[in-house]
Amino acid sequence: MTALLELENVRAGYGSTSVLHGVSLSVLEGQVVSLLGANGAGKTTTLRAITGGVRWTGDIRFAGRSLRRTGTEDVVRRGIAHVPEGRGICTELTVDENLKLGSHLRRDKAEVAKDYDRVFEYFPVLKERRRLSASTLSGGEQQMLALARALLMRPRLMLLDEPSLGLAPIVVRSIFEIIRSINQTSDVAVLLVEQNARIALDLSSSAYVLEVGRVAVHGASAELQDNESVRRSYLGY
Amino acid sequence: MQEFLQLVVSGISTGAIFASLALALVLIYNAMGLVNFAQGEMAMFATFIAYTLVNAGMSFWIAFPVTMVLAFGGGILIQRVVIRPVERAPVLTLVIITLGLATLVNGVAGFLWGYVPRSFASPFSPDSVDLGGVFISYRDLGVIAVSGLVLLAIYLLLQHTTVGLTLRAAAHHPEASRLLGVHVSWMLALGWGLASAVGAVSGMMVAPILLLEPNMMQTIIIYAFAAAVLGGIESPLGAVVGGLLVGVTVNLAGAYIPNAGDLQLAFGLGIIILVLILKPNGLFGRAATRRV
Ligand SMILES: Nc1ncnc2c1ncn2[C@@H]1O[C@H](COP(=O)(O)OP(=O)(O)O)[C@@H](O)[C@H]1O
Ligand SMILES: [Mg+2]
Numbered sequence: 001m002t003a004l005l006e007l008e009n010v011r012a013g014y015g016s017t018s019v020l021h022g023v024s025l026s027v028l029e030g031q032v033v034s035l036l037g038a039n040g041a042g043k044t045t046t047l048r049a050i051t052g053g054v055r056w057t058g059d060i061r062f063a064g065r066s067l068r069r070t071g072t073e074d075v076v077r078r079g080i081a082h083v084p085e086g087r088g089i090c091t092e093l094t095v096d097e098n099l100k101l102g103s104h105l106r107r108d109k110a111e112v113a114k115d116y117d118r119v120f121e122y123f124p125v126l127k128e129r130r131r132l133s134a135s136t137l138s139g140g141e142q143q144m145l146a147l148a149r150a151l152l153m154r155p156r157l158m159l160l161d162e163p164s165l166g167l168a169p170i171v172v173r174s175i176f177e178i179i180r181s182i183n184q185t186s187d188v189a190v191l192l193v194e195q196n197a198r199i200a201l202d203l204s205s206s207a208y209v210l211e212v213g214r215v216a217v218h219g220a221s222a223e224l225q226d227n228e229s230v231r232r233s234y235l236g237y
Numbered sequence: 238m239q240e241f242l243q244l245v246v247s248g249i250s251t252g253a254i255f256a257s258l259a260l261a262l263v264l265i266y267n268a269m270g271l272v273n274f275a276q277g278e279m280a281m282f283a284t285f286i287a288y289t290l291v292n293a294g295m296s297f298w299i300a301f302p303v304t305m306v307l308a309f310g311g312g313i314l315i316q317r318v319v320i321r322p323v324e325r326a327p328v329l330t331l332v333i334i335t336l337g338l339a340t341l342v343n344g345v346a347g348f349l350w351g352y353v354p355r356s357f358a359s360p361f362s363p364d365s366v367d368l369g370g371v372f373i374s375y376r377d378l379g380v381i382a383v384s385g386l387v388l389l390a391i392y393l394l395l396q397h398t399t400v401g402l403t404l405r406a407a408a409h410h411p412e413a414s415r416l417l418g419v420h421v422s423w424m425l426a427l428g429w430g431l432a433s434a435v436g437a438v439s440g441m442m443v444a445p446i447l448l449l450e451p452n453m454m455q456t457i458i459i460y461a462f463a464a465a466v467l468g469g470i471e472s473p474l475g476a477v478v479g480g481l482l483v484g485v486t487v488n489l490a491g492a493y494i495p496n497a498g499d500l501q502l503a504f505g506l507g508i509i510i511l512v513l514i515l516k517p518n519g520l521f522g523r524a525a526t527r528r529v
Contacts, residue, residue, distance in 0.1 A: 088413035
């Protein structure tokens with residue numbers, strides 16, 4: 001299998017502070033990969049580098065083409081949906097308008113309609129609240145909206161930044177079930193950033209652990225789960 | 238009572254002019270988080286273009302859309318050339334740049350057309366229609382109809398098209414919009430283009446009432462500011478309602494308060510100050526709360 005996303009020795013930072021000190025990782029077509037690590041390790045910055053939110057050096061390739069000097073909008077148009085930290089909901093707009101922003105670039109009308117049906121099957125609450133302002137949604141519902149919107153982009157790769165953050169455990173479980181289902185039914189690859197290592201490793205096939213801007217551990221998710229010293233020192237459980 | 242109604246209708250007509258310019262201010266406020274102090278001058282400049290076209294023999298009703306298109310292009314050009322390079326500059330820099338732009342546009346208009354006021358023929362009949370004793374001039378009705386149509390078109394564009402949706406998203410949530418593939422910078426330019434075009438309408442509608450000269454919009458812009466602030470500065474609908482309210486109020490005050498003519502402008506400024514004190518978010522402004 002060929003790598004869909006490849007980061008090679010990526011360095012990035014904010015102004016004069018460097019945050020990533022040479023991160024390499026890869027996500028295969030249709031694969032779920034966890035990106036774990038303590039607060040401040042550089043997980044969010046890694047995702048931002050991929051979609052051009054921070055300057056980086058090294059190389060990032062998506063579907064065989066480098067993303068160097070590609071603006072965020074154009075990275076996204078190549079087939080990457082990035083649900084950022086904080087979810088990126090447009091709270092000035094309605095639920096429906098947020099969803100439309102997910103599909104606004106697509107011309108395959110019939111397929112879009114099917115995707116809407118799927119989205120509302122996954123998240124019936126969004127259908128009920130279509131006309132309401134997105135600001136009226138609860139945290140969990142906003143996370144659902146963000147995922148739904150990403151799904152409507154029909155991406156080849158989803159970047160999810162802590163989808164479990166601030167949500168009740170039961171909501172987290174149902175959201176992860178849906179991520180699994182999205183990955184399986186539409187063959188979307190997922191790069192999943194999580195603090196909650198246990199639930200992320202359950203879902204992913206491979207995982208990277210970042211420590212202060214470097215990959216400290218890398219391996220199959222199952223192996224990491226079984227390795228007690230890795231779990232203790234990096235994953236906190 | 239009849240006189241009152243007549244005053245209200247002509248107030249709505251003036252208000253429609255304020256509303257167009259106020260909407261222009263709001264569109265740009267949403268695009269760059271700041272009012273464009275050059276909005277009035279840009280409208281004046283566009284009006285001079287319309288004047289030139291009409292003088293060259295073009296019918297007003299052709300010159301009108303042509304001017305709107307030119308103003309649209311001009312707005313985009315100004316955003317790309319003047320505003321974009323300083324997009325991330327501090328607010329004060331932007332204020333000074335739009336003030337400088339106002340002076341520049343004013344000066345260029347003076348250089349090209351001079352400062353002698355010119356009369357700009359109204360496209361509407363000077364007659365009035367008698368509605369049960371209330372005489373309403375076709376000029377007022379014409380201004381209301383034309384402004385109303387333009388405002389309606391802008392509304393439909395913003396609320397019911399994909400471009401309008403991405404424009405609103407880009408203005409309010411630039412970071413999130415980029416991640417959805419919206420070319421935010423171009424959307425902001427589009428906002429400038431639309432603002433410039435709708436502002437041009439206010440200029441073309443007010444020129445037959447006032448006289449056309451480079452300083453023509455300098456009082457109108459104060460009323461437009463008042464209207465935009467009254468409506469809540471971020472709300473397009475608020476700008477329109479605010480414009481109509483200011484127009485009617487100023488018109489009634491001018492007629493019923495003795496010697497108010499000299500004070501009308503102070504009246505406009507008074508509205509701004511009162512709103513800022515009593516209701517800083519305006520009639521349609523959302524209180525700035527955000528869910529986390
Ligand atoms: N906008 C920013 N400006 C400056 N420093 C930042 C910014 N965002 C994050 N950082 C710093 O970069 C480091 C990594 O942050 P981040 O990528 O958000 O970590 P994580 O997502 O793993 O918690 C932290 O030390 C953080 O303080
Ligand atoms: Mg983070």
